[in-house]
Amino acid sequence: MSPTSTTPTTHRLLAPQYLWTTIGSITLIFLGAFESLAVTTIMPTVSRELDGQALYSLAFSATLAASVIGMVVAGGWSDRRGPSGPLIASMAIFVVGLVLSGTAENMYVFIVGRFLQGLGSGATIVALYVVVARIYPPTLHPRMFGAFATAWVVPSLVGPPVAGVVADTVGWHWVFLGVGVIALVAAGAIVPALLHLRSVSNTAAAGSTWAVLWAIVVAAGVLAIGLGGENGGALAWPIVVVAFVVVVLAVRPLLPRGTLRVKRGLPATVILRGAVAAPFFATEVYLPYLLHEQYGLPSWLAGLILTVGAVSWATGSTLQGRLGERMSHSTTVRLGAAIVFLGIAVQLVTASLVLSPIVAAAGWLLAGGGMGLLFPRLSTLVLSMSDETDQGFNSAAMTIADSSASAVTIAFAGLVFTAFGAATGNGFVAALALTTVLALAAMPIAARVRTRAQAG
Known part of the structure; x- marks a missing residue:
């Protein structure tokens, strides 16, 4: 399991020494993403049955807020003692949260469960990044993070319909309880690898x-x-x-020192994660709404554009993993940022000129592909510029930049949307103009990303 080993078998994610770690890690990422999307589908039913319509938004925002705390705790813990402890603890907290939400008889207990799910899932992601750094050789990092990205976007294809079927047949409670059972199995697959990891001390x-x-x-x-x-x-x-x-x-x-000043190297890499995620996810919020309100498409057909983006994201992730070192990290990052900008700009042009929905779908195909190229390489770069004393801190910083920037941008886009006329053409154009400008601003940040060798 040595990350420095260079025998041929170490260059496969499913090599015997990595097999169960790979399966368990990818499954945990998949379950976190599935749960996030599944909850969106069943929340109207949950809030109605638990008489909690007034607390509807809190069930989502509490999870996001808790994830930030989980990221920081797991990052510091991983740097001090290694990722084994925080990963085991985060998986346990996540499962407890699922059980609480799945057995809740009122909205308050349900939200406590959602808070614990956010705490656990945020910590799990950061701890898994450190696991990748400690177990897999650097040559496998792009592929592993590509697999993570795919595991995150694939649930957008199956999460909503599966959650709907489960809620309509055996009840919404099992959307949570069923995931909890699978999470325990995934944890069992990865625990043996965790026992081999050594803890490290940290003077900070x-x-x-x-x-x-x-x-x-x-x-x-x-x-x-x-x-x-x-x-x-x-x-x-x-x-x-x-x-x-x-x-x-x-x-x-x-965040690493110099991040808000966009210093070259690690700081620019960390902030680029948020600079690209924010306009992408804010745009994604309004696309189905635009197609439904302005083009009269049924909800299921309008939502299909998100599936287009998810498929292209998964494809881009796989592509960058296969390219490996044949395309440098810096080139991949710059190309990905440019493609994301182009895809978001197409949405602005579509809304402004009332072009065909097919144009919007083609643009979102580009944007998703750009995210697929970009995100795994950013994770790879952050780990390449970290050592065992700050892998957790830097991984947490990257995910915090992502979630915080996205939350802020979605909120401001909502205010702009309302100010220019909600559910009108002007409102959509204004919101998409904001996200397009932000996507454009990410491109010069991408130019400041450097590998450790280039930064040194």
């Missing part, structure tokens, strides 16, 4: 308490941004702006 451990406190502040800010952007009203803009300032100030200690 004393700052971990402060990091958790800053993470709580960031989580509270993200929660306020989400609720403020969704609820609207006269105080919406002030709430979101103040919360945004709080998030920026609090997130700074959780």
